[in-house]
Amino acid sequence: MERRxxxxxALLVLPATVALAFAGSGCRAxxxxxxxxxxxxxxxxxxxxxxxxxxxAPVAGDRSERFAVAEAVVAELAVYDGATAxxxxxxxxxxxEEGAPLVLAVLDRAGDRLQVALPVRPxxxxxxxxxxxxxxxxxxxxxEIRLAERELRVFDGDEIVQLEPIGVGxxxxxxxxxxxxxxELLQPPDPxxxxxxxxxxxxxxxxxxxxxxxxxxxxxxHGTDDPASIGTGSTHGCIRLANDAIVQLxxxxxxxxxxxxFG
Numbered sequence: 001m002e003r004r005x006x007x008x009x010a011l012l013v014l015p016a017t018v019a020l021a022f023a024g025s026g027c028r029a030x031x032x033x034x035x036x037x038x039x040x041x042x043x044x045x046x047x048x049x050x051x052x053x054x055x056x057a058p059v060a061g062d063r064s065e066r067f068a069v070a071e072a073v074v075a076e077l078a079v080y081d082g083a084t085a086x087x088x089x090x091x092x093x094x095x096x097e098e099g100a101p102l103v104l105a106v107l108d109r110a111g112d113r114l115q116v117a118l119p120v121r122p123x124x125x126x127x128x129x130x131x132x133x134x135x136x137x138x139x140x141x142x143x144e145i146r147l148a149e150r151e152l153r154v155f156d157g158d159e160i161v162q163l164e165p166i167g168v169g170x171x172x173x174x175x176x177x178x179x180x181x182x183x184e185l186l187q188p189p190d191p192x193x194x195x196x197x198x199x200x201x202x203x204x205x206x207x208x209x210x211x212x213x214x215x216x217x218x219x220x221x222h223g224t225d226d227p228a229s230i231g232t233g234s235t236h237g238c239i240r241l242a243n244d245a246i247v248q249l250x251x252x253x254x255x256x257x258x259x260x261x262f263g
């Protein structure tokens with residue numbers, strides 16, 4: 001987790017069928033971000049987590065499945081606490097505060113409502129949205145992060161398509177375990193700066209910090225200007241990748257890709 005980017009500085013890159021925009025994090029880069037080219041468009045749609053455990057847990061089951069993600073198609077997305085509730089308990093802005101499309105992981109369906117994982121505190125929060133208020137797409141990408149091994153694995157179905165060493169959180173701000181999804185993607189102003197050329201925001205937050213340097217403590221997955229920190233406990237809770245690895249990831253996986261973080 002690093003310094004905050006302001007909404008004015010957020011660089012949106014592509015629509016939700018491809019990689020998108022990172023926001024809301026304590027893992028933010030420095031001031032005065034400028035526009036830059038977006039990554040090439042992947043030819044697949046967005047993916048999502050299928051469960052949201054509160055802590056580290058093995059991802060089990062048939063990995064030939066496809067994951068579903070919902071992108072809002074209304075300016076204010078109403079969220080309900082049940083499939084038949086009549087009064088919303090919150091609304092989520094689309095685009096979000098950084099100007100990025102609102103993307104939610106789909107967990108279940110009941111009638112005309114979808115149960116979704118929410119990118120809000122506390123981690124693991126869920127709610128229900130009207131299916132008519134979102135566009136749903138599917139694909140087969142997922143990410144596993146192994147904290148003890150300092151390793152990130154990207155899967156397309158059962159096939160590992162990227163395997164990378166990572167830097168992780170150190171005490172007293174460890175990287176929290178659990179099931180999340182890729183929520184946003186931004187390009188920092190300086191591709192050679194502390195966050196590298198790309199930074200994803202996850203749907204989850206630090207469990208040790210509620211704010212950080214103007215941000216809200218959202219977990220991030222980003223590049224670095226300190227290659228020696230890869231493979232170590234070196235962050236405030238975010239996941240660090242080498243710059244060539246984050247570029248590859250940004251060009252490969254879409255928003256909504258499920259991210260399982262193991263202890």
